Amino acid sequence: MERLIEEILIYSLVLVFCLAVVILYLRRQRKRSRVVEEKIEKAKQDGLYEPVSLHPVVDPNKCIQTGACIAACPEKDILGIRNGKATTIHASRCIGHGACFHACPTEAITLCIGTEKRGVDLPHVDKTFETNISGIYIAGELGGMGLIRNAVEQGRQAVENLIRAGKKSHGGDYDLIIVGAGPAGISAALTAKKHQLNCLTLEQDTLGGTVFTFPRSKIVMTSPMDLPLYGKVKLRETSKSELLALWQDVLQKNEISIRENAKVESVIPQQGVFRVVTLGGEEFTARNVLLAIGRRGTPRKLGIPGESMEKVAYRLLEPESIFDQQVMIVGGGDSAIETALMLCDHNEVILSYRGDTFSRIKPQNQERISEAVAAGKMTIRFNTELIEIRTDLVVKASTAKPGETESIINDRVLIFAGGELPTQFLGKIGITITKKFGEALLKHG
Numbered sequence: 001m002e003r004l005i006e007e008i009l010i011y012s013l014v015l016v017f018c019l020a021v022v023i024l025y026l027r028r029q030r031k032r033s034r035v036v037e038e039k040i041e042k043a044k045q046d047g048l049y050e051p052v053s054l055h056p057v058v059d060p061n062k063c064i065q066t067g068a069c070i071a072a073c074p075e076k077d078i079l080g081i082r083n084g085k086a087t088t089i090h091a092s093r094c095i096g097h098g099a100c101f102h103a104c105p106t107e108a109i110t111l112c113i114g115t116e117k118r119g120v121d122l123p124h125v126d127k128t129f130e131t132n133i134s135g136i137y138i139a140g141e142l143g144g145m146g147l148i149r150n151a152v153e154q155g156r157q158a159v160e161n162l163i164r165a166g167k168k169s170h171g172g173d174y175d176l177i178i179v180g181a182g183p184a185g186i187s188a189a190l191t192a193k194k195h196q197l198n199c200l201t202l203e204q205d206t207l208g209g210t211v212f213t214f215p216r217s218k219i220v221m222t223s224p225m226d227l228p229l230y231g232k233v234k235l236r237e238t239s240k241s242e243l244l245a246l247w248q249d250v251l252q253k254n255e256i257s258i259r260e261n262a263k264v265e266s267v268i269p270q271q272g273v274f275r276v277v278t279l280g281g282e283e284f285t286a287r288n289v290l291l292a293i294g295r296r297g298t299p300r301k302l303g304i305p306g307e308s309m310e311k312v313a314y315r316l317l318e319p320e321s322i323f324d325q326q327v328m329i330v331g332g333g334d335s336a337i338e339t340a341l342m343l344c345d346h347n348e349v350i351l352s353y354r355g356d357t358f359s360r361i362k363p364q365n366q367e368r369i370s371e372a373v374a375a376g377k378m379t380i381r382f383n384t385e386l387i388e389i390r391t392d393l394v395v396k397a398s399t400a401k402p403g404e405t406e407s408i409i410n411d412r413v414l415i416f417a418g419g420e421l422p423t424q425f426l427g428k429i430g431i432t433i434t435k436k437f438g439e440a441l442l443k444h445g
Contacts, residue, residue: 029084036080039089051091053120054113054441056100060085062108072103076363092360098150110443119435123426128161129154132432135274136267137162137290140184142422148183148243149225155187155292156228162288163195172273172285174200178292179267179276181207181258185292186247190228193254200284201256202276204263204293207248229254267429293422300417302330306389312413319343326350326409328394330386331416332358337365339414340378349378350408354385354399389413 043049056069056079063085070079070086079100080089086108088094101109114120122143129137139158140151159176176192178185181203192199224234230250251258263279273285299314301307316322319342329340332353340351358366372378383400394413398404423433 029081032080033082033084036082036087036089039077039080040082040087043090049089049091050118051088051094051112051115053094054111055091055094056088057110057112057440058086058088059108059110062106063104064106064108066105068103068105069100069109072099074099090363093362110440113439113441114436116437119437121423121433122436124432124434128165129158130161130165133269133430135162135288136429136431137288138292138431139188139290140180140182140292141294142291151183151292152187152225152227155184155290156191156226158184158290159188159191159195159197162290163197171271172287174198174284174286176200176288176290177202177274177276177284177286178290179264180204180292180294181260182292182294185290186251187228188290188292189256189258190230190250190254193256194229200286201258202262202264202278202284203258203260204279206260207244207251207258264425266425291426295419299415299419302386302415302417304386304388306394307415309389309391309413311411312389312415314415314417316342316414322347322412325411328352328386328408328410328413329416330414331418332360333416333418334361334365336414336416337361337369339416341365341368341372344372344377350410351378351380352384352386352396353380353382356382356400386413 040049058069058079065081065084065086067081067086070081073079075093077089078091078094079086081087098111101111113122123138124132125138125143129139129143131138137158139154143154162176175197176188176199178188178192178199178201181189181201185201185203186207189199189201224232227233227250233246261280262282264276265279266275266277267289268275268277270285273287274289276284276286276289301314306312316339319339322343323346326348327343327350329336329343329349329351330353331351332355336351336353337358340349343349358369361369369380373380381396384396384398384406386394387397387405388395392411393407393409396406396408398406426433
């Protein structure tokens with residue numbers, strides 16, 4: 001009898017202990033869920049909840065709350081656990097790493113472009129990266145995949161797909177002409193060399209494409225990637241110069257040259273090949289064309305008087321050359337913020353943004369810009385926009401107070417208003433452009 005009582009007591013203690021553990025676990029989960037809910041509400045208030053480009057969408061029926069997606073994401077607070085399921089928090093900060101997609105053990109995550117409310121214009125491509133024009137392919141940022149690793153992978157896949165399609169026999173100068181020498185274009189050129197294709201790469205600026213336009217000290221966030229004819233590249237954080245040096249090295253070792261400062265004006269079908277014409281009047285023909293250009297295309301201009309003056313620029317390559325100047329920076333994205341931070345220690349910087357808050361910048365940039373303003377290193381003018389640029393000043397208008405204007409003396413104006421999708425260029429070729437509303441770009445199966 002005593003032994004039975006002892007056993008009952010032991011089992012009771014075990015049961016109480018198990019219940020206590022369960023209760024503590026549930027309380028912790030509820031607390032974490034409340035924290036995530038508060039972050040979501042704050043993200044909505046700050047305009048960071050709605051995604052602006054490629055972003056994860058979680059299927060709650062498949063999610064088993066492993067947290068693998070959160071641990072794998074290189075960014076901060078993109079995903080969180082709410083009510084036992086993964087969910088997005090700061091979706092607008094997602095830059096499409098895809099780490100969450102690959103880490104999820106139950107394949108509950110899909111990478112999508114656009115939302116039900118906000119569409120994104122993208123050229124039509126099929127699963128082989130071929131457009132509606134047979135023989136013309138698109139890879140990288142223009143197709144929605146702006147992350148370096150993804151662009152490199154698409155460049156490789158696009159070339160391998162056109163080889164499998166058997167489109168080599170032709171009467172053109174080249175088997176393939178690649179337009180753009182960014183991550184996708186470089187990867188494509190290396191893949192073409194690997195498969196002994198007669199290939200030409202044309203770049204409107206210089207090697208690196210969009211990466212080249214980053215300021216010299218900007219840190220390029222990337223992740224391990226497989227570069228054709230080189231192998232696995234394990235980079236987590238690297239400077240622009242280091243990344244460009246790597247690409248230059250692998251191209252030189254494989255005797256691949258890039259024809260720089262050759263902006264392509266038109267791609268014209270001609271007797272089974274494509275005639276590619278540059279701004280300088282050069283003409284080349286090829287059986288296939290791969291467009292590996294950026295989504296920004298031409299920098300978006302403000303369309304105001306004085307914008308063509310020499311003191312106005314749309315990118316900053318050498319920040320160290322600007323010293324002891326009064327600089328007006330226009331824009332509210334990461335490029336504008338990072339440029340302002342680089343210049344504010346040795347210049348008088350005013351940042352003008354037409355919105356009432358920064359809604360699409362990285363968390364670390366938000367922290368750094370707040371610290372710089374608090375330290376008096378720069379001034380931010382929200383709800384303002386430029387209406388005229390003059391020789392020694394700019395005229396700003398307040399969007400919050402219609403009719404109110406202000407003249408500010410300055411030496412230089414840097415405009416980061418994004419860029420325009422090269423729709424006219426694509427339209428001339430005949431490529432179909434569609435608006436994507438929450439459609440999957442990367443999904444399992």
